[in-house]
Amino acid sequence: MSDKYLDLVSAGPLKRVAGTLGLPRPVRLKRYSQGHDLPASPVLVLGESAVADGTAETLLDWGLEVRRHAVPGERLGGIVAVFDQVEKPADLGDVMLAVGGALRALEPSGRVITVFRDADASASPAQAAARRGVDGATRSLAHEMRAGATANGIVLAEGVAPVAPSVLGALRFLLSGRSAYVSGQFLHIGSEAGGLPADPSRPLEGRTAVVTGAARGIGAEIARVLHRDGARIIGVDVVPASESLAAVMNEVQGTAVQLDITAEDAAAKIAKAARGPVDILVNNAGITRDKLLANMKPEQWHQVLDVNVQAQLQLNAGLLEAGAFGPEPRIIGLASTSGIAGNRGQTNYAASKAGVIGLTRASAPELAGAGGTINAVAPGFIETEMTAKMPPVTREVARRLSSLQQGGLPVDVAEAIAFLAAPQAGGINGTVLRVCGQNMVGA
Amino acid sequence: MASQSTDTQGKVRPAAILGGNRIPFAKANGKYAEVSNKDMLTSALDGLIARFGLQGVRLGEVAGGAVLKHSKDFNLTRESVLGSALDPATPAFDVGQACATGLETVASIAQKIRLGQIDSGVAAGVDSASDAPIVVTEGLRRALLAASRAKKPADRVRALARIRPADLVPQAPGTAEPRTGLSMGEHQALTTAQWGISREAQDELAARSHRNLAAAWDRGFFDDLVTSYRGVYRDTTLRPDTSVDKLAKLSPVFGKSLSTPATMTAGNSTPLTDGAATVLLGSREWAAEQGIEVLAHLVDVEAAAVDFVSGRDGLLMAPAYAVPRLLERNGLSLQDFDFYEIHEAFAATVLCHLAAWEDESFCRERLGLDAPLGSIDPGKLNVTGSSLAAGHPFAATGGRIVAQTAKHLKETGAKRALISICAAGGQGLAAIVEAA
Numbered sequence: 001m002s003d004k005y006l007d008l009v010s011a012g013p014l015k016r017v018a019g020t021l022g023l024p025r026p027v028r029l030k031r032y033s034q035g036h037d038l039p040a041s042p043v044l045v046l047g048e049s050a051v052a053d054g055t056a057e058t059l060l061d062w063g064l065e066v067r068r069h070a071v072p073g074e075r076l077g078g079i080v081a082v083f084d085q086v087e088k089p090a091d092l093g094d095v096m097l098a099v100g101g102a103l104r105a106l107e108p109s110g111r112v113i114t115v116f117r118d119a120d121a122s123a124s125p126a127q128a129a130a131r132r133g134v135d136g137a138t139r140s141l142a143h144e145m146r147a148g149a150t151a152n153g154i155v156l157a158e159g160v161a162p163v164a165p166s167v168l169g170a171l172r173f174l175l176s177g178r179s180a181y182v183s184g185q186f187l188h189i190g191s192e193a194g195g196l197p198a199d200p201s202r203p204l205e206g207r208t209a210v211v212t213g214a215a216r217g218i219g220a221e222i223a224r225v226l227h228r229d230g231a232r233i234i235g236v237d238v239v240p241a242s243e244s245l246a247a248v249m250n251e252v253q254g255t256a257v258q259l260d261i262t263a264e265d266a267a268a269k270i271a272k273a274a275r276g277p278v279d280i281l282v283n284n285a286g287i288t289r290d291k292l293l294a295n296m297k298p299e300q301w302h303q304v305l306d307v308n309v310q311a312q313l314q315l316n317a318g319l320l321e322a323g324a325f326g327p328e329p330r331i332i333g334l335a336s337t338s339g340i341a342g343n344r345g346q347t348n349y350a351a352s353k354a355g356v357i358g359l360t361r362a363s364a365p366e367l368a369g370a371g372g373t374i375n376a377v378a379p380g381f382i383e384t385e386m387t388a389k390m391p392p393v394t395r396e397v398a399r400r401l402s403s404l405q406q407g408g409l410p411v412d413v414a415e416a417i418a419f420l421a422a423p424q425a426g427g428i429n430g431t432v433l434r435v436c437g438q439n440m441v442g443a
Numbered sequence: 444m445a446s447q448s449t450d451t452q453g454k455v456r457p458a459a460i461l462g463g464n465r466i467p468f469a470k471a472n473g474k475y476a477e478v479s480n481k482d483m484l485t486s487a488l489d490g491l492i493a494r495f496g497l498q499g500v501r502l503g504e505v506a507g508g509a510v511l512k513h514s515k516d517f518n519l520t521r522e523s524v525l526g527s528a529l530d531p532a533t534p535a536f537d538v539g540q541a542c543a544t545g546l547e548t549v550a551s552i553a554q555k556i557r558l559g560q561i562d563s564g565v566a567a568g569v570d571s572a573s574d575a576p577i578v579v580t581e582g583l584r585r586a587l588l589a590a591s592r593a594k595k596p597a598d599r600v601r602a603l604a605r606i607r608p609a610d611l612v613p614q615a616p617g618t619a620e621p622r623t624g625l626s627m628g629e630h631q632a633l634t635t636a637q638w639g640i641s642r643e644a645q646d647e648l649a650a651r652s653h654r655n656l657a658a659a660w661d662r663g664f665f666d667d668l669v670t671s672y673r674g675v676y677r678d679t680t681l682r683p684d685t686s687v688d689k690l691a692k693l694s695p696v697f698g699k700s701l702s703t704p705a706t707m708t709a710g711n712s713t714p715l716t717d718g719a720a721t722v723l724l725g726s727r728e729w730a731a732e733q734g735i736e737v738l739a740h741l742v743d744v745e746a747a748a749v750d751f752v753s754g755r756d757g758l759l760m761a762p763a764y765a766v767p768r769l770l771e772r773n774g775l776s777l778q779d780f781d782f783y784e785i786h787e788a789f790a791a792t793v794l795c796h797l798a799a800w801e802d803e804s805f806c807r808e809r810l811g812l813d814a815p816l817g818s819i820d821p822g823k824l825n826v827t828g829s830s831l832a833a834g835h836p837f838a839a840t841g842g843r844i845v846a847q848t849a850k851h852l853k854e855t856g857a858k859r860a861l862i863s864i865c866a867a868g869g870q871g872l873a874a875i876v877e878a879a
Contacts, residue, residue, distance in 0.1 A: 239665070239671060240676040241671070242669075242670040242676070243490070243670055243672055243673070246489050246490045246492075246494075246670050247489070247493075249493040249496075249498075250489055250492055250493050250528035253496070253499065254493070254496065255493070255494070255495070256670075257494075257667075258666045258670070259663065259666050263663065276734070
């Protein structure tokens with residue numbers, strides 16, 4: 001589904017008209033293409049701490065141009081603001097105002113990334129106030145960003161070194177075009193687990209990934225992106241979708257498995273079809289049966305919960321019990337912003353998607369015990385066959401209701417999943433990452 | 444090479460059946476009315492490739508065929524391979540043996556594997572009764588050829604002037620036997636009457652075929668045997684709710700001019716169908732390298748033909764001869780099988796074969812046996828449904844049956860199955876499939 005409004009205001013005379021009238025002015029987001037994941041323009045690293053110095057070193061190692069102070073007139077690809085040593089709210093001002101001073105130099109699709117410690121139980125009230133303050137400022141800044149630029153945060157748990165694999169992984173993901181539709185979000189790094197890939201352009205080399213609902217839309221794109229990143233794909237979908245599943249699997253040199261994921265033996269069949277350990281399980285398959293609760297038929301309720309959440313529970317447990325996972329399992333479940341904020345006509349869908357968030361958090365200790373992680377990705381408005389069927393006015397409003405003023409693409413969801421599936425995300429566990437362009441709903 | 448040929452001389456290795464893929468079969472002039480054999484076969488191949496992760500793999504050979512084939516499709520199977528996700532360096536050849544084409548492709552690939560000539564291969568078949576070739580009359584064809592040979596314009600005009608209005612009527616293919624002018628149904632009606640097969644027995648067999656196929660679909664048996672095509676994800680001729688009572692209401696369509704009551708209806712005869720089927724075969728070693736589980740082995744195949752032109756035997760009775768010869772060569776009796784897959788061209792065809800094997804004088808006089816082959820347990824016959832329910836896209840039926848049989852053997856842990864398929868021209872093919 002093409003976004004005609006975006007096409008119109010991106011170029012030509014209507015660009016100025018939209019500006020004059022104060023209408024939304026979405027821009028085409030800069031997305032990842034292989035070999036070009038980091039900004040070409042300099043990145044400004046703000047903050048006086050050793051962590052800030054280390055971050056600057058890391059970026060230099062990645063081949064980026066780095067500035068520690070803004071150079072007047074120079075365009076910036078990104079700003080990394082390090083707040084790891086804030087002790088009290090008054091400590092925020094210097095760095096945050098320096099970010100503000102540099103914002104006008106930020107390129108379209110530029111990045112602001114704040115780095116700070118978690119305001120957990122170990123923090124003093126003043127520390128917690130300061131840390132929580134970075135969170136609030138980052139979210140607000142994300143609302144203020146223009147021209148496809150985003151603002152996100154990396155939150156380090158107590159004791160996690162700033163050079164831990166997941167901190168570096170998160171930094172690279174948020175700086176790159178892989179996170180084009182992620183804004184106003186925080187990546188919580190809970191541990192130093194994980195490792196850096198030998199080849200950053202193929203972080204999933206040698207891994208086997210199972211993707212449910214892989215025949216179409218977001219699932220097909222997940223298969224493509226995981227394959228691009230080096231994974232061997234086992235695509236799962238139901239028999240009626242098998243022609244397109246076969247086409248997608250032939251495109252990504254994968255294996256097609258046709259089955260109903262709600263069936264009792266689904267996990268066993270998937271484990272067998274994988275012909276070896278499963279490293280990554282992406283629980284993507286999902287359905288909608290929208291109805292106001294007053295009009296909901298029992299089968300509409302049950303089908304949605306069975307496919308969207310019960311099947312995830314069964315597959316996770318089934319593969320874990322069968323010992324089908326490799327040494328560093330990664331499970332990623334598809335949640336939804338509807339599961340966070342709720343949505344009229346979607347009591348069943350929201351129940352299932354909120355359920356995914358619940359199971360993700362509750363399963364994290366078990367996965368950590370198995371050397372792995374489980375996380376959820378919550379897409380907002382994504383341009384798919386499903387959203388193309390929405391009434392035009394509702395669809396248009398939904399698109400503009402995010403800070404990026406446009407819908408996301410399936411590839412944006414897939415990039416977030418590929419990041420969480422990669423070795424360097426080993427320190428991120430039990431979290432929910434929204435890919436919603438900072439949708440106003442459920443913020 | 445020399446040492447290798449010495450090693451394999453005189454020895455054969457098992458040909459393993461590894462799996463299959465077909466598109467759902469659709470009633471002729473229905474969902475696939477507008478698609479070509481090549482498109483259906485390519486899609487069936489692509490589904491197989493996706494199921495087993497064979498993208499870009501060079502297979503030993505692909506054998507395929509179609510009974511109703513356009514002259515432009517002289518290289519049908521090779522063209523389909525080129526259109527698929529296989530390595531374009533995979534060779535292919537076309538086979539034709541009427542309705543036995545599909546089983547003959549399995550036999551050809553299996554023999555090459557057994558002999559060590561190839562390690563892997565696909566056997567395939569496809570047919571469209573909808574997109575059938577329509578040809579010009581002999582008169583028009585001869586006139587056009589003469590005109591193209593003419594050197595002078597006057598000769599050309601003279602050649603074309605020979606065309607008569609009747610020559611312009613297009614010729615569609617029929618199922619009539621060239622040597623008798625009788626359709627297959629009318630031929631079977633003669634045999635049905637000869638063996639005294641009742642209407643009730645035929646309707647019962649047809650109802651069971653639908654019941655068995657529907658049950659197999661419902662329990663997900665076809666999940667890894669079929670890939671959807673053009674929005675169709677179940678065989679469209681399948682009627683899960685049919686019954687002997689409903690079938691009994693249909694009027695006979697064949698054998699109406701015979702002195703005996705006509706018993707063959709549209710319900711107990713196979714409908715014209717479009718579809719394609721493939722079977723993956725390989726050596727055990729190749730399967731292990733690929734990490735693919737072996738379902739069963741194709742042990743042996745026997746072809747037979749009968750003199751139906753003189754009326755000595757029924758047109759579709761050749762399997763009645765192929766099976767006993769196959770049994771004898773393998774030292775088996777008819778009862779040594781856990782399952783029987785006898786292609787249901789018509790319900791009566793199957794019943795005639797069974798009757799012949801139970802008949803003392805047929806077995807003694809025609810088959811040259813001391814005693815009848817005997818009867819089989821009807822509960823072991825076509826247990827996952829056959830052509831009356833699934834339909835019969837001629838060349839695709841063999842692949843459907845072989846893949847279905849191999850999977851069923853694996854699933855049940857049973858030991859041995861017998862397959863037989865009758866074909867136009869008085870031919871028939873039988874095969875033994877055994878657990879790996």
